[in-house]
Amino acid sequence: MIYDNVENLLNRPVTFLDESAPDSQIAISTRIRLARNLADHLFPSLATDDECTAVCDTITAAAKKTTALSKRNAMCFTSSELDDIDRSILLERRLASPEFFTAVPGRRILVCPQEACSLMINEEDQLRLQILRPGLQLRKTWQEINLLDDQLGKELDFAFDDQFGFLTSCPTNVGTGLRASVMLHLPALVLTGQMEATLKGLAKLRIEVRGVYGELSDKSGNLFQISNQVTLGESESRIIDSLETIIRQIIDSELRTRKKLLQSDHNALLDQIGRAYGRLRYCYTLTEKEALDSLSGLRLGVDLGLFKDVNIAMINEMFTGIMNGHLQKRYGKKLTTAECDIFRAVFCREKLRRSE
Amino acid sequence: MIYDNVENLLNRPVTFLDESAPDSQIAISTRIRLARNLADHLFPSLATDDECTAVCDTITAAAKKTTALSKRNAMCFTSSELDDIDRSILLERRLASPEFFTAVPGRRILVCPQEACSLMINEEDQLRLQILRPGLQLRKTWQEINLLDDQLGKELDFAFDDQFGFLTSCPTNVGTGLRASVMLHLPALVLTGQMEATLKGLAKLRIEVRGVYGELSDKSGNLFQISNQVTLGESESRIIDSLETIIRQIIDSELRTRKKLLQSDHNALLDQIGRAYGRLRYCYTLTEKEALDSLSGLRLGVDLGLFKDVNIAMINEMFTGIMNGHLQKRYGKKLTTAECDIFRAVFCREKLRRSE
Numbered sequence: 001m002i003y004d005n006v007e008n009l010l011n012r013p014v015t016f017l018d019e020s021a022p023d024s025q026i027a028i029s030t031r032i033r034l035a036r037n038l039a040d041h042l043f044p045s046l047a048t049d050d051e052c053t054a055v056c057d058t059i060t061a062a063a064k065k066t067t068a069l070s071k072r073n074a075m076c077f078t079s080s081e082l083d084d085i086d087r088s089i090l091l092e093r094r095l096a097s098p099e100f101f102t103a104v105p106g107r108r109i110l111v112c113p114q115e116a117c118s119l120m121i122n123e124e125d126q127l128r129l130q131i132l133r134p135g136l137q138l139r140k141t142w143q144e145i146n147l148l149d150d151q152l153g154k155e156l157d158f159a160f161d162d163q164f165g166f167l168t169s170c171p172t173n174v175g176t177g178l179r180a181s182v183m184l185h186l187p188a189l190v191l192t193g194q195m196e197a198t199l200k201g202l203a204k205l206r207i208e209v210r211g212v213y214g215e216l217s218d219k220s221g222n223l224f225q226i227s228n229q230v231t232l233g234e235s236e237s238r239i240i241d242s243l244e245t246i247i248r249q250i251i252d253s254e255l256r257t258r259k260k261l262l263q264s265d266h267n268a269l270l271d272q273i274g275r276a277y278g279r280l281r282y283c284y285t286l287t288e289k290e291a292l293d294s295l296s297g298l299r300l301g302v303d304l305g306l307f308k309d310v311n312i313a314m315i316n317e318m319f320t321g322i323m324n325g326h327l328q329k330r331y332g333k334k335l336t337t338a339e340c341d342i343f344r345a346v347f348c349r350e351k352l353r354r355s356e
Numbered sequence: 357m358i359y360d361n362v363e364n365l366l367n368r369p370v371t372f373l374d375e376s377a378p379d380s381q382i383a384i385s386t387r388i389r390l391a392r393n394l395a396d397h398l399f400p401s402l403a404t405d406d407e408c409t410a411v412c413d414t415i416t417a418a419a420k421k422t423t424a425l426s427k428r429n430a431m432c433f434t435s436s437e438l439d440d441i442d443r444s445i446l447l448e449r450r451l452a453s454p455e456f457f458t459a460v461p462g463r464r465i466l467v468c469p470q471e472a473c474s475l476m477i478n479e480e481d482q483l484r485l486q487i488l489r490p491g492l493q494l495r496k497t498w499q500e501i502n503l504l505d506d507q508l509g510k511e512l513d514f515a516f517d518d519q520f521g522f523l524t525s526c527p528t529n530v531g532t533g534l535r536a537s538v539m540l541h542l543p544a545l546v547l548t549g550q551m552e553a554t555l556k557g558l559a560k561l562r563i564e565v566r567g568v569y570g571e572l573s574d575k576s577g578n579l580f581q582i583s584n585q586v587t588l589g590e591s592e593s594r595i596i597d598s599l600e601t602i603i604r605q606i607i608d609s610e611l612r613t614r615k616k617l618l619q620s621d622h623n624a625l626l627d628q629i630g631r632a633y634g635r636l637r638y639c640y641t642l643t644e645k646e647a648l649d650s651l652s653g654l655r656l657g658v659d660l661g662l663f664k665d666v667n668i669a670m671i672n673e674m675f676t677g678i679m680n681g682h683l684q685k686r687y688g689k690k691l692t693t694a695e696c697d698i699f700r701a702v703f704c705r706e707k708l709r710r711s712e
Contacts, residue, residue: 268640268641270640271639271641271701278635278637278639282631283627283630283631283634284630
């Protein structure tokens with residue numbers, strides 16, 4: 001296991017942005033995480049520093065014996081050793097949560113080389129397992145995380161109650177401890193004003209919708225994380241299957257709306273896409289929200305075959321590259337918000353200029 | 357004299373948009389008009405139809421004897437024979453006023469080949485002489501219109517009062533009947549918020565400021581027509597000289613502000629310019645105001661040497677080409693506002709694509 005430099009992450013392809021994955025025209029990525037805790041240990045918020053450190057060591061040792069994290073090149077990041085920029089990068093690559101970075105000892109992230117598999121130790125729960133895959137692959141992702149969970153379960157004694165299932169720090173995770181989410185790109189539903197109705201319908205089905213980077217962020221870039229709310233009283237399989245059914249309906253609805261727009265409002269669609277490209281190609285200052293929204297327009301344009309020279313892989317990479325942490329790492333220093341906006345514009349201009 | 361088709365105007369270079377004229381980086385054009393009426397005839401608003409027609413014939417006959425309008429290819433347009441699109445074109449080329457197009461007979465426009473010299477017969481006054489020149493050329497323009505006025509005065513008996521000077525329909529024109537105006541492009545003063553103070557200062561000096569196309573239009577495209585308010589109690593020379601002094605001060609102020617912006621806020625300036633280019637190059641629907649504002653940004657970019665392949669002559673031509681009348685004439689039919697916005701975007705995209 002390598003105690004690694006966050007910088008190395010930037011030079012690796014991010015698996016979950018692979019454009020050849022199933023349904024990847026609309027489904028950017030599939031993520032499943034499981035919340036687990038060790039029996040006979042207090043939850044991190046109640047535990048002493050020593051107990052947190054001990055739990056961290058126990059889990060790290062167990063992880064080394066799993067298939068996904070046993071490799072010599074698996075990376076390990078310890079919260080206390082990371083500066084602000086590194087922390088942002090782990091957040092932006094969806095390997096950590098904002099809550100993870102506090103002064104409590106024993107906070108550690110283990111990541112497999114392609115970032116598809118990761119563990120977060122001593123966040124809200126002692127252990128959060130995560131598998132991140134491109135496109136819509138709920139079944140496959142579930143199988144992978146199930147295997148990892150089984151392998152860890154052989155080494156670790158998980159807190160489990162016969163009536164409730166897995167015990168977690170927050171009651172909303174008790175039961176399966178499973179959260180499955182799919183990131184969808186839904187520009188046509190947003191453009192036609194149908195997204196509001198879609199969100200209301202999803203709320204009734206107890207499906208949660210969040211923005212691109214966690215609970216507090218807005219709906220920039222027409223990106224939506226769709227995930228299950230219920231973890232108690234249903235099997236993992238049922239949760240996965242019913243989520244998949246719902247996701248497929250949303251994808252169909254987005255595709256139908258795109259087709260309709262192309263017929264009925266071709267010019268308004270082209271205008272959105274063209275202006276997005278024009279902004280990214282020629283601006284000199286660009287906020288994160290405007291960048292995400294413009295990349296959304298550009299991606300739609302590529303999806304519809306309007307920009308032959310721009311490929312989806314590059315746009316997917318840009319979705320992460322334009323984030324503040326990545327920009328600051330790339331330019332080698334801490335930047336103000338205004339400076340980030342300028343470097344973001346440079347980054348976008350250069351990317352698109354090179355692909356002309 | 358040719359009783360001409362408005363379409364022919366579109367294929368001629370517009371003199372007042374010549375980019376090699378003095379101070380043409382900021383001063384787009386200089387215009388002087390004189391208001392005149394014939395002695396022993398009622399002003400158009402009070403005259404009978406027959407009297408209007410008679411006045412029109414008398415003035416037309418006199419115009420044929422002038423140097424500027426004697427040529428065989430001078431054009432003649434009669435209000436009642438023009439459709440809405442043709443009328444818009446004459447307005448957009450600043451050869452007519454909105455008030456000119458009513459049902460009263462004997463309304464006619466005479467135009468010399470390059471459009472530098474024109475007469476408008478039976479608008480508010482029986483005769484409005486106009487000279488339109490590129491850049492800042494108040495003295496030269498005054499000499500030209502003075503010559504035309506003299507030549508017409510030999511044939512026509514102008515209503516003149518020893519105490520008041522030339523008599524006009526509206527008291528604000530009595531005296532010299534002269535209105536001199538210079539169209540200035542002032543993006544830096546607008547961007548830095550200095551324009552408000554400039555406007556207040558000009559009001560105190562009894563200098564009028566209008567938008568790009570007449571009294572009612574807004575300040576689109578950062579274009580401002582600066583003109584004298586006073587016509588009574590000052591000589592033509594004094595009016596011209598004091599306007600020139602003021603115009604030179606505004607031009608200096610704009611140039612200083614551009615220089616300052618380039619030093620202190622280089623990136624914000626480049627951003628405005630880049631985004632303007634991006635919009636014009638890639639949009640699919642564009643309002644008149646947005647087009648004017650974007651062309652303003654593009655022109656500033658060319659002025660500052662940022663776009664080597666786009667020349668000022670083309671931008672100047674686009675400032676007129678994007679107007680509704682010109683678009684409709686070009687596409688050969690009457691268009692709705694939404695259709696104009698689409699064709700305007702096509703026009704701009706094509707122009708910039710060709711110059712890439």
